[in-house]
Amino acid sequence: MRTLLFLFLSLLLFVPSSVYAEDTSKKATDTTSKKTDTKTSNNETKKKVSKSSTPKGFVPPKLKQFIKAPYPKVELKKRKNVSVILQLIVDKKGQVAKVTILQSAGKAFDDAAMKAAKQFQFVPATYKGKPVPVRINYRYAFFVKTVKAPTSRPAKRQQPTSRPTSRPVARRTTVKKRTMQPTSTETMLYGYVLERGTRKPIDGATMFFLGQRVKKQVIANEQGQYEVPKLPPGRYRLVIPVPNYKRFQAILRVYRGKKRSVKPGRDRKTKKPIIPIFAGEKQERAWYIRSEGSGLFETVTRERKERREIHRQSLRQEEIKVLPGTQGDPLKVVQNLPGVARTPLNTGFFVVRGSAPDDSRVYLNGHQIPQLYHFGGLTAVLNGDMAKRLDFIPGGFSVAYGRSTGGVIDLQTRKGKDRWHGYLDFDFTDIGLFLEGPLWKGANLIISGRRSHLDAFLGLVLPSDNRAFDLTVAPRYYDAQVKLDWQITKAQSVGIMFYFSDDRLSFLRDEPIGRSNIRGDFNFTTTFYRFQTYWKIAPSKTIEHQLSFDVGLTSTNTNAGAAITVDNANYDFSFRDELRLKPFSFLSFRMGIDTRIRRTELSLRIPNISPPRPEDEPGSGSTSSTLDEYRTIENKQWVMEPAAYFEINWKPVKPLRTITGVRVDYFSRPEQFLINPRFAVSWTVIKPLTLTGSVGLFSQPPSGQEVNPDFGNPLIKSENAIHYTAGLVGRWKCPAALGDICREFTTEFTFYYKHLYDLITSSNQVVIRDGDEVSERLNNQGVGRAYGLEVLIRFPPHKRFFGWLSYTVGRSERQDAPGKEWRLFDYDQTHIFTVLGAYKLGFGFSVSARFRLVSGNPYTPIQGSIYNADTNGYIQIPGKLYSARNPLFHQLDIRLDYELVFPLWKLSFYLDVQNVYNYPNQEGTINNYDFTQTAPLTGLPIFPSLGVKGQF
The missing domain is CATH 2.40.170.20 (TonB-dependent receptor, beta-barrel domain)
Known part of the structure; x- marks a missing residue:
């Protein structure tokens, strides 16, 4: 009976990643592994399991301790954003008993992600109040962050490096302007993923562009910036699933050539307007996602500091x-x-x-x-x-x-x-x-x-x-x-x-x-x-x-x-x-x-x-x-x-x-x-x-x-x-x-x-x-x-x-x-x-x-x-x-x-x-x-x- 329950929960459960690592190098390029928060698996076309099929009394595991994985040095020259899909078996004590690669991103990325995931600590899953082992899917994302070189003197071309500075600076990232320049000539669409109402960047947001023949995944960096390469003409459904945010969806139609006047249209099912995108011209667009919490009661887990008084x-x-x-x-x-x-x-x-x-x-x-x-x-x-x-x-x-x-x-x-x-x-x-x-x-x-x-x-x-x-x-x-x-x-x-x-x-x-x-x-x-x-x-x-x-x-x-x-x-x-x-x-x-x-x-x-x-x-x-x-x-x-x-x-x-x-x-x-x-x-x-x-x-x-x-x-x-x-x-x-x-x-x-x-x-x-x-x-x-x-x-x-x-x-x-x-x-x-x-x-x-x-x-x-x-x-x-x-x-x-x-x-x-x-x-x-x-x-x-x- 316990084995059947274990298999059943494993099929139902999907836990998004919650990962962050940073390199504080002062060079022109900064490589960082970054978290990606999603509510769906990599294959968006699979049917979702309804909430009603989840056993009553089941509480999924929660990540308690995350281990940062450095960006592999051998991949620095390629400067690409990738994700490794892992399958983790979390035992009754919240420890990772086994790690399996479901979707590879290359040996260097796979090894780094597996080594870090084996050290994860979870709050164990429970069923009717008792801890149970589960099998979950976990997305570990790596991205390359571009940093402007100093402008006081001409910047020399330097090779990317992941060597940290002797005194790391506390992570404080500021978006001075809501404009960005695409880093690739193949970019078709770029911009920001922001929280609706506050304009707060949503770091690590995963964007799925789902067409009839082409399916593309893009991950936003810590400033909420994203870049989408050129896609074949056609109709796409954009899905941005982020934990604690309402699921964002939009309908896009990609046209050949440069920007021109097109007849506006609406999707028959959702009644939402179809957004035109032109593959021959770079376009900037921001996507605003509404928080489910509406900014009120946010559950935050903080490190418990040493108490100075018994009664406080x-x-x-x-x-x-x-x-x-x-x-x-x-x-x-x-x-x-x-x-x-x-x-x-x-x-x-x-x-x-x-x-x-x-x-x-x-x-x-x-x-x-x-x-x-x-x-x-x-x-x-x-x-x-x-x-x-x-x-x-x-x-x-x-x-x-x-x-x-x-x-x-x-x-x-x-x-x-x-x-x-x-x-x-x-x-x-x-x-x-x-x-x-x-x-x-x-x-x-x-x-x-x-x-x-x-x-x-x-x-x-x-x-x-x-x-x-x-x-x-x-x-x-x-x-x-x-x-x-x-x-x-x-x-x-x-x-x-x-x-x-x-x-x-x-x-x-x-x-x-x-x-x-x-x-x-x-x-x-x-x-x-x-x-x-x-x-x-x-x-x-x-x-x-x-x-x-x-x-x-x-x-x-x-x-x-x-x-x-x-x-x-x-x-x-x-x-x-x-x-x-x-x-x-x-x-x-x-x-x-x-x-x-x-x-x-x-x-x-x-x-x-x-x-x-x-x-x-x-x-x-x-x-x-x-x-x-x-x-x-x-x-x-x-x-x-x-x-x-x-x-x-x-x-x-x-x-x-x-x-x-x-x-x-x-x-x-x-x-x-x-x-x-x-x-x-x-x-x-x-x-x-x-x-x-x-x-x-x-x-x-x-x-x-x-x-x-x-x-x-x-x-x-x-x-x-x-x-x-x-x-x-x-x-x-x-x-x-x-x-x-x-x-x-x-x-x-x-x-x-x-x-x-x-x-x-x-x-x-x-x-x-x-x-x-x-x-x-x-x-x-x-x-x-x-x-x-x-x-x-x-x-x-x-x-x-x-x-x-x-x-x-x-x-x-x-x-x-x-x-x-x-x-x-x-x-x-x-x-x-x-x-x-x-x-x-x-x-x-x-x-x-x-x-x-x-x-x-x-x-x-x-x-x-x-x-x-x-x-x-x-x-x-x-x-x-x-x-x-x-x-x-x-x-x-x-x-x-x-x-x-x-x-x-x-x-x-x-x-x-x-x-x-x-x-x-x-x-x-x-x-x-x-x-x-x-x-x-x-x-x-x-x-x-x-x-x-x-x-x-």
Whole structure:
């Protein structure tokens, strides 16, 4: 029975080749063996076996490791493109047991192809989940690539050679113009095979010209270029079968002589026009093939790099761009991962595993971002299409990161593409431009810019009577990014990046009615400029060194009439130098320097508020302050925070891995030396289950406002936390019946506990400082704890679908002073449930959805109020701190995308609807003037957003 099954599968199965090899010689001719992707055998006239005849439950083998075959030296003078058709027997282990020549291309080519194919490694074929041996056909193609000789001096005629240069250059091929010159006088038809909509060259595409008597096969090179020799007159069917692309077919008629006017015709069966070709004249034509994926969920297998953290979630660009409610912002996608609390009113900060928003750090290419969102959460300041990868580490992160007791988000930007590409994007909030492409060999540029237009729309729709609009403002923002990467050699690269953001907020009318205490000019401006540069060198696989700088200015200006003026400028410089050594496969070292220097200049003009009375409790919400006069504060200070770290990644045995590191920080304000040891371990007990755990010490310096002597405490110290985590990770294969939905999925269960101490809390104590009695304002007497369980079931992007389900149950508590009662943390959320996914429907349509069910945030109830004659107002009497909670939050968001693909460009539309069923989620309460009545403060109602994007 097994023998019959083996023979049956062998007759059915045909696996296209997936081959690439390159010679980097600097001579005028460059010979290369090249892959050819086809879905048909060499004899196109054979009848195809229908899909219905394939046994149910059968999964064909997949090439896992390809061995490059050099172009035979003895054939270099002939300079011809050939293919060798092989028959491979792949056993149950995925190894090639036997190789047979089905179609020869000559002894030299046959030997080279057979030698390489014997070393192939496959993912074995399976039938009903069990590995089975199969016999497959494999096309191994060789081609000759022509390279222009240098033009700085007359090129001497040189013999073709396959001798590689001493330092191969990384493969980066750019088609500067979509024109080419045929290399043979016998050429009849030449041109390109390109992807429809993106103009991406399809390397190795096999073209079949099928006539009644003549059948010709042509293989495109890595630039998608092809040349067809003269064919006898007659009618031909052109077929271009490429994996992951729709099968391309066209009808050609070859005429004798040169180009002339002929009567147009159509094929009777396909109703397609017949394309005239004239054998006496060289003609150029490009063929555009549509991708089956429509550019959405591409399954990519990458080499798994050495992990630096045990608990890390990485997101790819496909998962960032199409989720509803995120506007393509990579940082907003993080809010859907386990361990991240929902922020009220869509504000753009992160509450990670019960830590305060200021306790988590966001990095761009290893350097901290000065501002995440425009106006606190409207949209990210960085274009999501620049993102290569986003890593979210909720706790237990590497010693390479510091100055944080919460979590870490590290956004890595990508390099520009090797061909010019761009788009124009327009939606309800802004208009954006994106452009990328090559500048010179190895150098690629990305330019992005956006401008909001809410101010223009509001100016059109608001009525001229401004009395109905008290305190209405219109936001306006800009942002731009420019990035240049240059791969100097295969081992060395440099890059620079400049990005900036500008937010402005002002009244729509010069004189708003009411609230005369803030009458006059009102504006808010936040601007930052950043310049980054890096140099990376990796002379071997065992050594890698990277040096990077980040320098910039962040400026904030606020004016509220004549009452309040705030001018704050921060001049930042950060420096990171890291060396990685891997002397053995089981042992690696990482060491580096992470330094940050800041110059802060602060100027304030604010109402002078008398200090609180001793009987006022910190954090109670009560106040007995009185408004006396205006006060001016001028403060300038330097802050230096150098750090050094060292880490060992060791695998004593194959299933066990440990990461041990130590970080040493110095903080100048306040002056402290801190040592943070950290340890993480993972152990693969039985495949596919892995046990994980980590423990570490984390320290965070106080902010500049907290150490300011005018409204803080210059003597407070850093906050500290100890992270404990334990988890179980499983990686599972999807059933064969779900081949279009998923290939594999992961399950993760993580328990965490965080002990927080030396927390900065408010104080009403009076202390002696420099011989004077002053208010302490702040101290380090707070402690906290956060613990919980996180669950994540994740399906990575594969063909038509990706998505995940996350659930967090946890508790976060604080104790503001010794002996005080424990209370809930301000942003404590007991249950956080999120399920989301995206599915490609076909015909250019895709749909994505997100549903969230979250516990409401805690708040302090109001028991009553008292009248204050000094201020002619009422003062609230608060109840127990954070003893009440808002109702359960739940919301459904849906996004629909539609893409039109033209030969040279694409046009896409999207409709993003948040809060589809328009549920009024309560985010807080609103009180009347004497605090006797309350009303719920609800969040965003149903909010549709329509956008259009044209790209080439």
